[in-house]
Amino acid sequence: MPSETVLPKSKTMLNKIFSWFESRIDPYPEAAPKTPEKGLWRFVWSSMAGVRKWIAALAALTAGIGIMEALIFQFMGKIVEWLGKYAPAELFAEKGWELAAMAAMMVFSVVWAFAASNVRLQTLQGVFPMRLRWNFHRLMLNQSLGFYQDEFAGRVSAKVMQTALALRDAVMTVADMVVYVSVYFITSGVILASLDSWLLLPFIGWIVGFASVMRLLIPKLGQTAAWQADARSLMTGRITDAYSNIATVKLFSHGAREAAYAKQSMEEFMVTVRAQMRLATLLHSCSFIVNTSLTLSTAALGIWLWHNGQVGVGAVATATAMALRVNGLSQYIMWESARLFENIGTVGDGMATLSKPHTILDKPQALPLNVPQGAIKFEHVDFSYEAGKPLLNGFNLTIRPGEKVGLIGRSGAGQIHHRQPAFALLRTAKRHGFDRRAGHKRRHPRIFTRPNRFGHARYLAAAPFRARQHYLRPPRRDRCRNGFRRRTRRSR
Incomplete structure (x- = not known):
């Protein structure tokens, strides 16, 4: 009222x-x-x-x-x-x-x-x-x-x-x-x-x-x-x-x-x-x-x-x-x-x-991005979780409009973290020339970030299940849903 x-x-x-x-x-x-x-x-x-x-x-x-x-x-x-x-x-x-x-x-x-x-x-x-x-x-x-x-x-x-x-x-x-x-x-x-x-x-x-x-x-x-x-x-x-x-x-x-x-x-x-x-x-x-x-x-x-x-x-x-x-x-x-x-x-x-300070900040007097084409350019990007153990060291990569890039590696190799600096999700030591208007697809993150298996040994002991996560299937078989027994909703 x-x-x-x-x-x-x-x-x-x-x-x-x-x-x-x-x-x-x-x-x-x-x-x-x-x-x-x-x-x-x-x-x-x-x-x-x-x-x-x-x-x-x-x-x-x-x-x-x-x-x-x-x-x-x-x-x-x-x-x-x-x-x-x-x-x-x-x-x-x-x-x-x-x-x-x-x-x-x-x-x-x-x-x-x-x-x-x-x-x-x-x-x-x-x-x-x-x-x-x-x-x-x-x-x-x-x-x-x-x-x-x-x-x-x-x-x-x-x-x-x-x-x-x-x-x-x-x-x-x-x-x-x-x-x-x-x-x-x-x-x-x-x-x-x-x-x-x-x-x-x-x-x-x-x-x-x-x-x-x-x-x-x-x-x-x-x-x-x-x-x-x-x-x-x-x-x-x-x-x-x-x-x-x-x-x-x-x-x-x-x-x-x-x-x-x-x-x-x-x-x-x-x-x-x-x-x-x-x-x-x-x-x-x-x-x-x-x-x-x-x-x-x-x-x-x-x-x-x-x-x-x-x-x-x-x-x-x-x-x-x-x-x-x-x-x-x-x-x-x-x-x-x-x-x-x-x-x-x-x-x-x-x-x-x-009262925790912000860790990712715009530079003083930063201007809004004005990029006519959705290209992504990595120039000398450095990133690490710990000093002396760099995940990215002088990383350089240019992705032109229309190009598609796939990052393949074992689980935990850092595929997601190669992408996140471009979208300012992680703080980098050096970062230049990004267009945030780029699209991306990735796996559903929740099953990996939430401690659902806490205290349940039968999940922790499922070594064969975890081993198959490292296996890259052909796209045709994946479209036929021949994945794990416990499936998640993934981006196509």
């Missing part, structure tokens, strides 16, 4: 406001993305290009909400104090302007919170991760063929998708939760100190206890999240790989074997899930103990100070209300902190893949 139809036509002003915030960030920038820098914080910072000012705006708006929310508890304490001090006829005469100022701040806080929600939800929540996906996807498309020969396609796609969401959540948690909590506690501390410095003691004790619990358990949750992200990528990669190579699976494997192969990765994933849930239970139980201690100690200390005449009823009400608010806020802090470390672990896992 289009966003314009979510609200009725009578709400066009709201639609215009939403549209304005939604259009602040371009989710599909045309500029070529730069490879993110290595290192967690440098990776996050470079990925935030184009949205940093809106992250800062969210942090500023959230800080304002934290200040106003802390002031509300101060207002509550003052009102309780005034109700016990003034008669009904005297209250508005003595404190009317202050009550009006409180009401004005409450109304202003609604407008402020609406602006913060628009920045958080309309500007960042959906657009920021889509911008990351778009940039990460283009980075992966520009990787070399060798990069994908070392990775599962499903694993790469999983890292693109989950890293974008994890990075969004981590950045917004810092700009939203961390800023809000920090400003709220600072403002609350100033208010409590103005009432009586002794009222700060329970909150200081809570901060020490809660920080100790977080320091002990949250990093372990983050490490577990990193293991879980890697296990999830492996599981997704194996499942996606089976679907992507379904023809090969049907020919050389069967459902039970593929299910067992995927189940192994699922079991590894469940190990990380159980470890994560155990830590979450410990975190919840310990935080509940600390929160209960805060509420009891604040109420007891407030009553003791009131009994000694050091504070009034309003101060006790303010301190107790703040303790109850912190009690509820701690659950938010706890789980958001756990999610923050979990997302940091996921981002760190995805960074290893997404």
Whole structure:
């Protein structure tokens, strides 16, 4: 459903406001993305290009909400104090302007919170991760063929998708939760100190206890999240790989074997899930103990100070209300902190893949090819997998338009790799004068690149089957399909 139809036509002003915030960030920038820098914080910072000012705006708006929310508890304490001090006829005469100022701040806080929600939800929540996906996807498309020969396609796609969401959540948690909590506690501390410095003691004790619990358990949750992200990528990669190579699976494997192969990765994933849930239970139980201690100690200390005449009823009400608010806020802090470390672990896992530099690049100021005829010319091409073991050394060959060339040799002799440099699929030490508009035919690659026979001795022992791969049959017999018993779909 289009966003314009979510609200009725009578709400066009709201639609215009939403549209304005939604259009602040371009989710599909045309500029070529730069490879993110290595290192967690440098990776996050470079990925935030184009949205940093809106992250800062969210942090500023959230800080304002934290200040106003802390002031509300101060207002509550003052009102309780005034109700016990003034008669009904005297209250508005003595404190009317202050009550009006409180009401004005409450109304202003609604407008402020609406602006913060628009920045958080309309500007960042959906657009920021889509911008990351778009940039990460283009980075992966520009990787070399060798990069994908070392990775599962499903694993790469999983890292693109989950890293974008994890990075969004981590950045917004810092700009939203961390800023809000920090400003709220600072403002609350100033208010409590103005009432009586002794009222700060329970909150200081809570901060020490809660920080100790977080320091002990949250990093372990983050490490577990990193293991879980890697296990999830492996599981997704194996499942996606089976679907992507379904023809090969049907020919050389069967459902039970593929299910067992995927189940192994699922079991590894469940190990990380159980470890994560155990830590979450410990975190919840310990935080509940600390929160209960805060509420009891604040109420007891407030009553003791009131009994000694050091504070009034309003101060006790303010301190107790703040303790109850912190009690509820701690659950938010706890789980958001756990999610923050979990997302940091996921981002760190995805960074290893997404920050890999491109190995095949155009030369600076390279011009598009403009070749009127589809000829291929190799001039002094050098290529090797390892230094000192060249596969191509000063290779020269000219293929004129209309000519057909066949490369014949034993399996593994490098027939495919003689062709791939011409199409920029492999990086060469020297390469000159290629026209990429040449056509080619080759054997079906999937049966040779995918580990379908992993763990199955009866395939590994099929020496006669492998030996016949080196036998070149006459084209006539091949057209009669006198090939191997296990055939593949080949180009004709």
